[in-house]
Amino acid sequence: MSAQRLTAVLMGALPILVVLAVWHALCSFDFAPPSLLPPPGKVFLRLAQQLGSVGFLDDILATMIRLFAGFLIAVVLGVGIGLAAAVVPAINAVVRPLVQVLAPLPKVALYPALIILFGFDHASKITLVTLDALFPILLSTYYGASMVEQKLVWSALAAGTPRWQILFKVIAPAALPSILTGCRIGLVIACIVVFLAEMISSTDGLGHLLVGAARTFQTVDMFVPLITISLLGLTLNGLLYGLRKYLLRGFPEV
Amino acid sequence: MISARNTVARLSPLLACLGLLAVWQVAALWLDTESFPTAWHALQTVPQVLGDPEQLLNILDSIRRMVIGFSLAVLISIPLGLAMGRSARVSAFFNPLLMMIYPVPKAALMPIIMLWLGVGDASKTLVIFLGVSLPVIYHSFQGAKAVEEKMLWSGAAMGLNGLQRMLRIVLPAALPEILTGCRTGLVLALITMVTSEMIARQSGAGNILFNAMDMAQYDTVFAMIIIIGALGIVLDAAFDKLRWRLVKWAEPHQEILLGAS
Numbered sequence: 001m002s003a004q005r006l007t008a009v010l011m012g013a014l015p016i017l018v019v020l021a022v023w024h025a026l027c028s029f030d031f032a033p034p035s036l037l038p039p040p041g042k043v044f045l046r047l048a049q050q051l052g053s054v055g056f057l058d059d060i061l062a063t064m065i066r067l068f069a070g071f072l073i074a075v076v077l078g079v080g081i082g083l084a085a086a087v088v089p090a091i092n093a094v095v096r097p098l099v100q101v102l103a104p105l106p107k108v109a110l111y112p113a114l115i116i117l118f119g120f121d122h123a124s125k126i127t128l129v130t131l132d133a134l135f136p137i138l139l140s141t142y143y144g145a146s147m148v149e150q151k152l153v154w155s156a157l158a159a160g161t162p163r164w165q166i167l168f169k170v171i172a173p174a175a176l177p178s179i180l181t182g183c184r185i186g187l188v189i190a191c192i193v194v195f196l197a198e199m200i201s202s203t204d205g206l207g208h209l210l211v212g213a214a215r216t217f218q219t220v221d222m223f224v225p226l227i228t229i230s231l232l233g234l235t236l237n238g239l240l241y242g243l244r245k246y247l248l249r250g251f252p253e254v
Numbered sequence: 255m256i257s258a259r260n261t262v263a264r265l266s267p268l269l270a271c272l273g274l275l276a277v278w279q280v281a282a283l284w285l286d287t288e289s290f291p292t293a294w295h296a297l298q299t300v301p302q303v304l305g306d307p308e309q310l311l312n313i314l315d316s317i318r319r320m321v322i323g324f325s326l327a328v329l330i331s332i333p334l335g336l337a338m339g340r341s342a343r344v345s346a347f348f349n350p351l352l353m354m355i356y357p358v359p360k361a362a363l364m365p366i367i368m369l370w371l372g373v374g375d376a377s378k379t380l381v382i383f384l385g386v387s388l389p390v391i392y393h394s395f396q397g398a399k400a401v402e403e404k405m406l407w408s409g410a411a412m413g414l415n416g417l418q419r420m421l422r423i424v425l426p427a428a429l430p431e432i433l434t435g436c437r438t439g440l441v442l443a444l445i446t447m448v449t450s451e452m453i454a455r456q457s458g459a460g461n462i463l464f465n466a467m468d469m470a471q472y473d474t475v476f477a478m479i480i481i482i483g484a485l486g487i488v489l490d491a492a493f494d495k496l497r498w499r500l501v502k503w504a505e506p507h508q509e510i511l512l513g514a515s
Contacts, residue, residue, distance in 0.1 A: 011343065012350035019351070036369050097270035104490035106445040108452075109460075109482040112467040112475050116289045192359040196449055199362060200464075207362065214365035222366055226358060233357020 035219060043223045050224055056209075060228065063194055063205040066122060070129025071190040078134050078186070079179055082141025086175075087167060103135045108193075111200060125197040132193045133186035137179070144178025145171050177251060180244045187240060191233040195225075267487075289472050296476035303477050309462055313481070316447050316458035319375055323382030324443045331390035332432055336424055338391070339398025352391065360385040361449035373454045378447070385446035386439035393435025397428030433497045440493055444486050 020040055026032045027039035034042075050056040085095040111128055118124040148171050156170045157163070172179075198207025206225040213221035275293040282292040291299075303309050338345040364381055371377040401424050409419045451460030459482055466474035 008342075008346040011346040015347060015351045016354065093266075097266035098274070100267045101270045101274065101487060104441050104486045105483045106441065106448055106486050108445050109448050109463060109479050112463060113290075113479060115467075116472065116475075188357050191357045195359045195362050200452060210362060210365065217369075219366075219369070226362060226366075229362075230354060230358045234354065237353075237357065 035217065038220045038223065042220055043227065046220050047224050047227055059204050059206055059209055059225075060232075063198065063207070063229075064232070066125045066129060066197075066205070067190050067194045069122070070126045070194065071133055071187060073126070073130045074133035074137055074186055074190070075183060077130070078137030078182065079141050082138045082179075083145050083167065083172060083175070086142050086145035087171065099135065099138065103139070107131045108196060111197060115201060120201055120203075125194060125202070128197050129190050129193050133190045136185040136189065137182040140178045140182030140185070141175060144175030144182075147178070148174040177244075177248055180240070180247065184237065184240055184244075187236055188233060191229060191236070195229050289470070291473050291476055295473060296480055299473040299477035300480055303462070303474060303481065312457050312462055313459045316451060316460070317485075319379050319458070320382055320443050320447045323379045323446075324386050324439065326379075327383045327386035327439065327443075328390055328436060331387040331435075332394050335391040335394025335432070335435075336398045336420060336428060338395045339401075339428070340420070340424060345395065352388065356388055356392075361446050361453065364450050364453040368454055373456045378450045378454065378458075381450045382443050382446045385442045389438040389442060390432070390435040393438070394428060394432045397431025397435075398424050400431070401427045430497075430501045433501060437490065437493050437497065440489055441486065444482070444489065448482060 023037070023040050027034060027037060081091075081095060085092045107128060110131065111124070114124040114127050118127060152170050152174060153166055156166055161169055194205075195207040195210075198205035199211050200207075202208040206229050209225040210222055213219075213225075275297075278293040282290050282295075304313075334348070338348055360381055363384065364377065367377040367380055371380065405423050405427065406419055409423050414422065447458070448460040448463070451458035452464045455461050455465065459478065463475060463478040463482070466472075466478065
């Protein structure tokens with residue numbers, strides 16, 4: 001089993017190494033001029049350098065504040081509205097058509113309107129992140145909660161659980177795997193959107209670094225924020241996976 | 255009784271649209287600033303924008319790029335996803351790389367791709383392609399993985415070879431999931447289209463939107479938001495209809511919409 005896992009890990013590492021090797025080869029054999037494609041060694045060295053500088057860490061912090069604020073608001077709203085819509089038919093009747101209209105809307109197109117309404121600062125970016133991360137969380141919460149087996153509810157009622165506690169003691173835990181899947185999708189989206197919003201209009205953050213570097217043709221500095229946001233996304237995804245494993249211990253399959 | 259209920263169900267998205275526009279109208283009247291026009295005003299600007307041949311060409315340009323990028327992505331991603339779902343080796347090979355690429359905002363690659371391919375169609379189409387392919391690969395992968403082994407064994411016992419099994423068993427069985435991925439991809443294509451044009455301000459709907467924003471033509475900004483939003487809703491509804499025709503037999507499936515790139 002462990003030997004199998006080892007081969008799987010090695011197999012997975014292979015294409016990443018191949019990409020890095022091709023990248024390196026392209027640079028060292030002069031196929032690509034370094035102004036267009038800097039060698040990977042230089043990019044990672046620059047990343048390590050930047051991680052030591054205060055300015056860069058401030059940018060990361062700004063991005064993370066927006067990311068977390070937007071994502072957390074989306075989780076609270078998404079889970080709340082999703083559960084409410086699954087339990088109360090009247091709320092469902094209102095929420096359903098609204099979601100049908102709003103979910104396929106490209107939210108980035110709303111960004112100019114958000115800037116006009118909330119200004120250039122944190123608020124407009126956090127709102128955009130919330131809007132984009134909200135719908136996957138809401139939809140998966142809703143589906144998870146409406147798939148809960150009726151038998152579980154009946155058993156809980158028969159065992160003497162008060163009606164108002166059913167939501168928290170039966171439905172929410174039973175919908176948890178689905179909710180966490182939605183959160184995971186929402187998190188990836190939040191990473192992507194916060195970066196885009198910062199690229200469009202910002203004075204700090206990783207997206208702003210990329211645009212600034214692009215304007216002055218500092219190719220090395222263009223790669224650094226991209227790799228940083230990718231690493232940030234991977235780390236957060238890993239943390240969420242750990243949380244999921246912890247929360248869902250005892251569930252039949254994760 | 256059923257038909258009456260159906261009409262209500264059919265009309266409810268329309269009612270939701272009207273409700274949102276009404277909220278907008280009230281908010282605009284209440285805020286009463288020049289930079290936030292009323293819904294009625296913005297709607298009146300829509301025919302003006304669409305009537306201008308240059309702008310209309312711009313928007314059609316965007317749609318053409320989106321269609322090309324989307325089709326290429328679907329054509330390449332579905333076979334890859336199915337192969338990943340059926341073979342543990344292929345999935346072990348590609349999965350980590352794809353996991354690394356997933357949280358990278360594809361439209362953020364635009365400045366770098368622009369250096370290589372220029373500001374023209376090629377770079378924008380490539381970015382759309384990248385944005386669409388990941389969810390389609392992921393959903394095809396999930397769909398192919400969930401195919402019942404028994405059906406494949408029966409197929410093999412009846413003499414189907416590997417490719418035939420793939421085409422006649424795995425593909426149809428994974429189709430509902432694949433189409434969910436394509437639907438997500440469609441929304442993503444639209445978003446990537448807008449963002450890529452916003453970064454490479456040369457042509458397209460995103461270009462009009464953000465140029466109007468910079469020049470403080472707020473009526474045009476909001477009219478473009480309505481146009482792009484309507485495009486998203488119409489494409490999504492059309493795709494849903496197609497999906498319904500193709501996989502009528504399947505259970506109504508959980509539909510999680512992704513919304514970004």
